[in-house]
Amino acid sequence: MIHTFNPQLYYHTMGSHPPVLTVHDGDTVITSTVDARGWDQNGESAADRGNPMTGPFYVEGAMPGDTLAIRFESITPNREWAWTTNMLAPAVIDPAVAATLPASEIVHWTVDVAQGVAYLKEPTPGLAQLKLPLRPFLGCFGVAPSKGQFISTATSGEYGGNMDYKGLVAGTTVYFPVSAEGALFYLGDGHALQGDGEIIGTGLEISMDVRFTVSVQKGKTISWPRGETDTFWFCIGNARPLDQALQHATTEMLRLLQEDCGLTSSExxxxxxxxxxYEIANMFNPAYSVVCKLPKAVLAALV
Amino acid sequence: MIHTFNPQLYYHTMGSHPPVLTVHDGDTVITSTVDARGWDQNGESAADRGNPMTGPFYVEGAMPGDTLAIRFESITPNREWAWTTNMLAPAVIDPAVAATLPASEIVHWTVDVAQGVAYLKEPTPGLAQLKLPLRPFLGCFGVAPSKGQFISTATSGEYGGNMDYKGLVAGTTVYFPVSAEGALFYLGDGHALQGDGEIIGTGLEISMDVRFTVSVQKGKTISWPRGETDTFWFCIGNARPLDQALQHATTEMLRLLQEDCGLTSSExxxxxxxxxxYEIANMFNPAYSVVCKLPKAVLAALV
Amino acid sequence: MIHTFNPQLYYHTMGSHPPVLTVHDGDTVITSTVDARGWDQNGESAADRGNPMTGPFYVEGAMPGDTLAIRFESITPNREWAWTTNMLAPAVIDPAVAATLPASEIVHWTVDVAQGVAYLKEPTPGLAQLKLPLRPFLGCFGVAPSKGQFISTATSGEYGGNMDYKGLVAGTTVYFPVSAEGALFYLGDGHALQGDGEIIGTGLEISMDVRFTVSVQKGKTISWPRGETDTFWFCIGNARPLDQALQHATTEMLRLLQEDCGLTSSExxxxxxxxxxYEIANMFNPAYSVVCKLPKAVLAALV
Amino acid sequence: MIHTFNPQLYYHTMGSHPPVLTVHDGDTVITSTVDARGWDQNGESAADRGNPMTGPFYVEGAMPGDTLAIRFESITPNREWAWTTNMLAPAVIDPAVAATLPASEIVHWTVDVAQGVAYLKEPTPGLAQLKLPLRPFLGCFGVAPSKGQFISTATSGEYGGNMDYKGLVAGTTVYFPVSAEGALFYLGDGHALQGDGEIIGTGLEISMDVRFTVSVQKGKTISWPRGETDTFWFCIGNARPLDQALQHATTEMLRLLQEDCGLTSSExxxxxxxxxxYEIANMFNPAYSVVCKLPKAVLAALV
Known part of the structure; x- marks a missing residue:
C-alpha cells in the first residue's frame, strides 16, 4: 500500500510521541520534510528550528528486538534554494587556528534540481565559478530510542538520529534496531549536498519530497544502524569522540560478519x-558519526 | 640523475643519522625496502623488527623551512609472500567486545604480483575464495623531525613517519616540511595491500622495490605532509586521538586553500x-593518521 | 516547610514526568532512595534496575533560565550492606591489559553506619584487613533536561544526572540550570563510598535516607551544575571524552569568575x-564527569 | 658521595647525549636548573627557550630493565621573580568560548621565598590582593627514552619528561624505567607554583637550586613513572587524550598492586x-599527564 502523508506538525525529539500514521510491512510512504530551521518548500516557517521531524510512523508489528528496514526510493529537494553556514567548526580545526577565524554567517545557495547542481546565490570572487553536483540525502532520521527516552534531534545514537551521513541517498536501505512498539520512524533535515564530516555544521539545508518503503525483520536484532547500497554494506556508529564512533561502527560490522556471514572473529x-x-559522516553534532563499509563484491566472493 | 642504491644498514629512528647517499633536486633513486620485521626479498632477516628504514638520503639544498617533494614512480613487491596479524586491534573495537577476542597471530599470504592479487597461504573455510587486488604502498616514510629529535619509526608526526596511509601508492607525490639540513629522507614498511585504518595492526607486510624522484621547493613552508594524485590534493594529520589527527589535516588544507589558492577563510x-x-589512514600506531582530501576537479573550477 | 515523602514509584528517565510532590522555595524534603538496582532499605526489589529515581519534585516558581539550589543536609545509608562490582572497567585500563582481565562479578560489603566503615562480607586473603571509611553521597540527581527531552538515568548532562561525583556529600549545595517549569528534581543512586572515577563501574551501592532543602535563584542563569562546600566552589562538566568534560567544567568556572566575581578573562x-x-568524578558512564574547583579561601582574598 | 654540579650547557631533547657527570647508587647531586625559556638565577639567558635541561647524569650500573629512583631533597627557587602566561589554553575551554578569548601575554610575578608566597608584579584591580603560597617543583625531568630516541623536552612519555605535575615537590621520590645504559637523568623547568592541569600553559616559571639522591633498583622493571610521598603511592601516565593518560596511570597502579603487593586483579x-x-597534572603539553594515587594508609592496612 502507498500512503501519501502531508505533515501538519513536527517533533524535535525522537521518542514515543503519538504516531501520525500507521503503516504495515511493505508499505510505501510519500511525504515531505522541512529544513533544519523549519522552513518548508514555500520558504515559510512551518516549525521551530532544530531539525523538526516528519512522523512518527508506527509500523505495525515492529517490536523491541526486531529490525526496521527503510528503503529510500527518492529524496528530492522541493524548492530552489538552500542555506549553509560559512565557517569551519572549531571542533575540526587546531584550537589555536580556530581562535583566529571569524564568526559563521548564513549563506544562500541556488539549487537547480533539473540541472543537478548548486551554486552560491551571491558568489564571492574566489568562488565565482563554483558549481557543485547535487547529492540529496536526509541528515536526520531514525526510530524511538530505548528505555522510553525522548532525545533531541540535534544528536544521534543506536536509534539513528542526526547522523548527517552524506551516503544516505535515494537507493539506500537503512536498518534500525527497534526499541519501542511500532518502531516509530521519524525523518527530516534534508541536505541537497554535503562533504564528509559536516565540517561547517551544515550541508545545503533544504526541504525535501521523500518516498520510502518500510519492512520489518522479525526477531532480527542489531545494535547500531546498518545499511546497504548496490555496492556496499555499512554500519554506523554515533558517539564522541571519533575514536568511539569508529569503535561502535567497527564492532557492528564484526557482528554482521559473524552473525550474517558465519565468519569467525579471525576471518x-x-x-x-x-x-x-571508513567514512567520517559528521564531526559537528553532539555525537559524531563514523561509517564502516565493506564492498559487496568482497562479501560475494566469500560464499 | 638516476641513483641505484642497495641498502646495507637500516635505521629504526628518523633523525639526523649519517646520510647513506646525497642526491640533488630532480634526481631519481632506485632502491629497495625490507618489511616491517626486517625480512628482505629473500625472506632473510636483514634488520631488527620495528619498521627498519632505508636511508637517509641527503637532499642537497634542502634546508629547514623548505618543502621536500617525493614523487613515487613505482612501489613493487619484490617477493611472493606477505604476512599480517589476524585479529582486530583493541583500539578499534568496543572495549567490552575487545575483551572477548582471542590473541592475534601471524598469518601468511601469497602475493602474486603478475596477477595483481593476494590470497591466504592456508585459507580457512570462511575465506576459502578470498582473493584481493594488490595496491602496494609504503607505510612509513618521511624526513628528520624538528628540534634535533630522533623519533621511533613506530610513530608519526609533522615529518611523516609511520602513517600507514593506503593512498600513498605509486603515482603519488608527497610533500614534507624540511626540519634538518638535507631533509634526510627515509622509507620502508611496504604493504602490498591494506584497508583503511590498519585496523588489525598490519597491511600485507612485504619488501619492496621502490623508485622515486626528489625535488626541493625552496622557501615554500608547510606544516604537515601534503600530497597529490591525478585526481586529488590531500593533507595528512598525525596525532591521537582521531579528532586531533583530523584537526591537523583539516587545518593544513585550510592553509593550502588560503596560501596556494588565495581563498578567504570563508571561501x-x-x-x-x-x-x-576524509580517509582514516591508521588507528593503530602511537599517532593515528587522518587524510583530508579535495578533488582537483573542484579546485580547477575555481580559477 | 518540611515535607516527608515516601516514594511509591521510581523513574528511569529524567524529564517532565508528573511531579510526585510540589514544594516551595525554602522547603525541606525528607525522603529515601533505592539503590542502583532498585533494592530498598529492606533489600527488597522496589523498582527495576538502572538508577531508579525518587521524584520528580516540582519546585513552585522555578522556570527555565532560573537556577535551582539543592542543599543536602543529610545522606545516610539506611541498610547494612552494599554491593559493588569487582573488576576495573575496560575504559580505564590499557586495551591490551583490559583484554586479559576476568569478567566482573557482584561482591557484597558490610556497611557499619555507626562505626562509619565498610568492609567485604567475604574478604579475600589480600583484602582480609581492608576497612574503608564511609563517605555517603548520591551518584545520580538533577533536573528535567532541556528541549522536552527524557534522558536515561544512566547518563548525565547540563541538567545533572548520573555524575557519580564522590564530592556530593551532605553539607554540599548543588546548583542546576532549570530547563522545565518547576525544575523537576530527581534523586537516587546512593553510594556509601567511592573512589575517584567510579573505575569499577560502581561505588558501594546502597539505599539512602536523604534530607535536602530547595531554593530558587530567579533570573540567575548557569550552563552546567555548580556547587559549594565549606571550602570550595566547583563546576561539573559531563561529556565524553574526559577532555571535553574538563572543558565544560573549566568554561563554567571561567563564567563564574567573570559573572559572579567580576574578573576579566585574563584575571x-x-x-x-x-x-x-580538578577531580575526575566518573570515567565509566556514557558521559564522563570532571569537576573544576577553586578554594573559597583564594576567592575570599580577591575582594 | 655528594656532587656539586654547575651546569654549563643544556639539552632540549632527552636521549643518549654525552653525560655531564657520572654518579653512583646512593650519590647525591646538588645542582641548578634554568627556567623554561633558559633564563638563569641572574635573569640572564643561559640557554635557548623550550625547557633546557641540566644533565644528563650517568648513573653507574643502571641498565635497561632496571628502575632509577630519584629522591628530591630540595627544590628551591633561586631568584625573586617568575613569569607566566595569562590566558586559558584553548584545549581546556569549550571551543566556541576559546575563540572569544584574547591572546596570551607574559606576566611577571614576585616570588618571596622567605615568606613562601608569590604575587603579581603589577596587580590588576581584580587580583590586587592575590597572594598565593609557593609549592616549588620541577615540571620536566626523566631519563633517556627507549629505542635510541632523542625526544623534545616539550613532551613526555614512559621515560618521564615534561609532565608538569605539581605534586613532584621536595620530599617526593620518583621512579623511572631505565631504557639506556646509565639511565641518563635530566632535570629542569622549575615551577614555583602551579594549579592542576597547567591550564594556562605555564606554572610560575623560575630557575631552581635542586638537591637529589639517586639509587638503582637492579632487575626491577616498571612501565611508567611511579612515585611516593609520605602519604601516597602514585603512577603517572603521559599521552593524549586524557582518557589514554589515565589508562596508562591506572594500568601501572594495577601492576604495582599485583606485582609489589601480591593482590589479584579482582582484589x-x-x-x-x-x-x-586522580590528579590531572597537565592538559597543555603534546602529551597530557594524569596521576593515579593510593593512600599509603590504605596499603598499610592490607598486610
Whole structure:
C-alpha cells in the first residue's frame, strides 16, 4: 500500500510521541520534510528550528528486538534554494587556528534540481565559478530510542538520529534496531549536498519530497544502524569522540560478519583489515558519526 | 640523475643519522625496502623488527623551512609472500567486545604480483575464495623531525613517519616540511595491500622495490605532509586521538586553500564544507593518521 | 516547610514526568532512595534496575533560565550492606591489559553506619584487613533536561544526572540550570563510598535516607551544575571524552569568575592557572564527569 | 658521595647525549636548573627557550630493565621573580568560548621565598590582593627514552619528561624505567607554583637550586613513572587524550598492586575502585599527564 502523508506538525525529539500514521510491512510512504530551521518548500516557517521531524510512523508489528528496514526510493529537494553556514567548526580545526577565524554567517545557495547542481546565490570572487553536483540525502532520521527516552534531534545514537551521513541517498536501505512498539520512524533535515564530516555544521539545508518503503525483520536484532547500497554494506556508529564512533561502527560490522556471514572473529579480522573503508559522516553534532563499509563484491566472493 | 642504491644498514629512528647517499633536486633513486620485521626479498632477516628504514638520503639544498617533494614512480613487491596479524586491534573495537577476542597471530599470504592479487597461504573455510587486488604502498616514510629529535619509526608526526596511509601508492607525490639540513629522507614498511585504518595492526607486510624522484621547493613552508594524485590534493594529520589527527589535516588544507589558492577563510570553509573527503589512514600506531582530501576537479573550477 | 515523602514509584528517565510532590522555595524534603538496582532499605526489589529515581519534585516558581539550589543536609545509608562490582572497567585500563582481565562479578560489603566503615562480607586473603571509611553521597540527581527531552538515568548532562561525583556529600549545595517549569528534581543512586572515577563501574551501592532543602535563584542563569562546600566552589562538566568534560567544567568556572566575581578573562586565567584543582568524578558512564574547583579561601582574598 | 654540579650547557631533547657527570647508587647531586625559556638565577639567558635541561647524569650500573629512583631533597627557587602566561589554553575551554578569548601575554610575578608566597608584579584591580603560597617543583625531568630516541623536552612519555605535575615537590621520590645504559637523568623547568592541569600553559616559571639522591633498583622493571610521598603511592601516565593518560596511570597502579603487593586483579580492582584518587597534572603539553594515587594508609592496612 502507498500512503501519501502531508505533515501538519513536527517533533524535535525522537521518542514515543503519538504516531501520525500507521503503516504495515511493505508499505510505501510519500511525504515531505522541512529544513533544519523549519522552513518548508514555500520558504515559510512551518516549525521551530532544530531539525523538526516528519512522523512518527508506527509500523505495525515492529517490536523491541526486531529490525526496521527503510528503503529510500527518492529524496528530492522541493524548492530552489538552500542555506549553509560559512565557517569551519572549531571542533575540526587546531584550537589555536580556530581562535583566529571569524564568526559563521548564513549563506544562500541556488539549487537547480533539473540541472543537478548548486551554486552560491551571491558568489564571492574566489568562488565565482563554483558549481557543485547535487547529492540529496536526509541528515536526520531514525526510530524511538530505548528505555522510553525522548532525545533531541540535534544528536544521534543506536536509534539513528542526526547522523548527517552524506551516503544516505535515494537507493539506500537503512536498518534500525527497534526499541519501542511500532518502531516509530521519524525523518527530516534534508541536505541537497554535503562533504564528509559536516565540517561547517551544515550541508545545503533544504526541504525535501521523500518516498520510502518500510519492512520489518522479525526477531532480527542489531545494535547500531546498518545499511546497504548496490555496492556496499555499512554500519554506523554515533558517539564522541571519533575514536568511539569508529569503535561502535567497527564492532557492528564484526557482528554482521559473524552473525550474517558465519565468519569467525579471525576471518572477519583478516577480511576487514584488508578491505574495510571508513567514512567520517559528521564531526559537528553532539555525537559524531563514523561509517564502516565493506564492498559487496568482497562479501560475494566469500560464499 | 638516476641513483641505484642497495641498502646495507637500516635505521629504526628518523633523525639526523649519517646520510647513506646525497642526491640533488630532480634526481631519481632506485632502491629497495625490507618489511616491517626486517625480512628482505629473500625472506632473510636483514634488520631488527620495528619498521627498519632505508636511508637517509641527503637532499642537497634542502634546508629547514623548505618543502621536500617525493614523487613515487613505482612501489613493487619484490617477493611472493606477505604476512599480517589476524585479529582486530583493541583500539578499534568496543572495549567490552575487545575483551572477548582471542590473541592475534601471524598469518601468511601469497602475493602474486603478475596477477595483481593476494590470497591466504592456508585459507580457512570462511575465506576459502578470498582473493584481493594488490595496491602496494609504503607505510612509513618521511624526513628528520624538528628540534634535533630522533623519533621511533613506530610513530608519526609533522615529518611523516609511520602513517600507514593506503593512498600513498605509486603515482603519488608527497610533500614534507624540511626540519634538518638535507631533509634526510627515509622509507620502508611496504604493504602490498591494506584497508583503511590498519585496523588489525598490519597491511600485507612485504619488501619492496621502490623508485622515486626528489625535488626541493625552496622557501615554500608547510606544516604537515601534503600530497597529490591525478585526481586529488590531500593533507595528512598525525596525532591521537582521531579528532586531533583530523584537526591537523583539516587545518593544513585550510592553509593550502588560503596560501596556494588565495581563498578567504570563508571561501575555503564553503568549499571544504561541501566538497571535502576524509580517509582514516591508521588507528593503530602511537599517532593515528587522518587524510583530508579535495578533488582537483573542484579546485580547477575555481580559477 | 518540611515535607516527608515516601516514594511509591521510581523513574528511569529524567524529564517532565508528573511531579510526585510540589514544594516551595525554602522547603525541606525528607525522603529515601533505592539503590542502583532498585533494592530498598529492606533489600527488597522496589523498582527495576538502572538508577531508579525518587521524584520528580516540582519546585513552585522555578522556570527555565532560573537556577535551582539543592542543599543536602543529610545522606545516610539506611541498610547494612552494599554491593559493588569487582573488576576495573575496560575504559580505564590499557586495551591490551583490559583484554586479559576476568569478567566482573557482584561482591557484597558490610556497611557499619555507626562505626562509619565498610568492609567485604567475604574478604579475600589480600583484602582480609581492608576497612574503608564511609563517605555517603548520591551518584545520580538533577533536573528535567532541556528541549522536552527524557534522558536515561544512566547518563548525565547540563541538567545533572548520573555524575557519580564522590564530592556530593551532605553539607554540599548543588546548583542546576532549570530547563522545565518547576525544575523537576530527581534523586537516587546512593553510594556509601567511592573512589575517584567510579573505575569499577560502581561505588558501594546502597539505599539512602536523604534530607535536602530547595531554593530558587530567579533570573540567575548557569550552563552546567555548580556547587559549594565549606571550602570550595566547583563546576561539573559531563561529556565524553574526559577532555571535553574538563572543558565544560573549566568554561563554567571561567563564567563564574567573570559573572559572579567580576574578573576579566585574563584575571580569571591567572587565578585558575595557579589555583585550580580538578577531580575526575566518573570515567565509566556514557558521559564522563570532571569537576573544576577553586578554594573559597583564594576567592575570599580577591575582594 | 655528594656532587656539586654547575651546569654549563643544556639539552632540549632527552636521549643518549654525552653525560655531564657520572654518579653512583646512593650519590647525591646538588645542582641548578634554568627556567623554561633558559633564563638563569641572574635573569640572564643561559640557554635557548623550550625547557633546557641540566644533565644528563650517568648513573653507574643502571641498565635497561632496571628502575632509577630519584629522591628530591630540595627544590628551591633561586631568584625573586617568575613569569607566566595569562590566558586559558584553548584545549581546556569549550571551543566556541576559546575563540572569544584574547591572546596570551607574559606576566611577571614576585616570588618571596622567605615568606613562601608569590604575587603579581603589577596587580590588576581584580587580583590586587592575590597572594598565593609557593609549592616549588620541577615540571620536566626523566631519563633517556627507549629505542635510541632523542625526544623534545616539550613532551613526555614512559621515560618521564615534561609532565608538569605539581605534586613532584621536595620530599617526593620518583621512579623511572631505565631504557639506556646509565639511565641518563635530566632535570629542569622549575615551577614555583602551579594549579592542576597547567591550564594556562605555564606554572610560575623560575630557575631552581635542586638537591637529589639517586639509587638503582637492579632487575626491577616498571612501565611508567611511579612515585611516593609520605602519604601516597602514585603512577603517572603521559599521552593524549586524557582518557589514554589515565589508562596508562591506572594500568601501572594495577601492576604495582599485583606485582609489589601480591593482590589479584579482582582484589586490586576492589581496592582501587573505592580508594583511588586522580590528579590531572597537565592538559597543555603534546602529551597530557594524569596521576593515579593510593593512600599509603590504605596499603598499610592490607598486610
Amino acid at each position: 572477519a579480522s583478516l577480511l576487514m583489515g584488508q578491505a574495510v573503508e | 575555503a570553509s564553503l568549499l571544504m564544507g561541501q566538497a571535502v573527503e | 580569571a586565567s591567572l587565578l585558575m592557572g595557579q589555583a585550580v584543582e | 586490586a580492582s576492589l581496592l582501587m575502585g573505592q580508594a583511588v584518587e
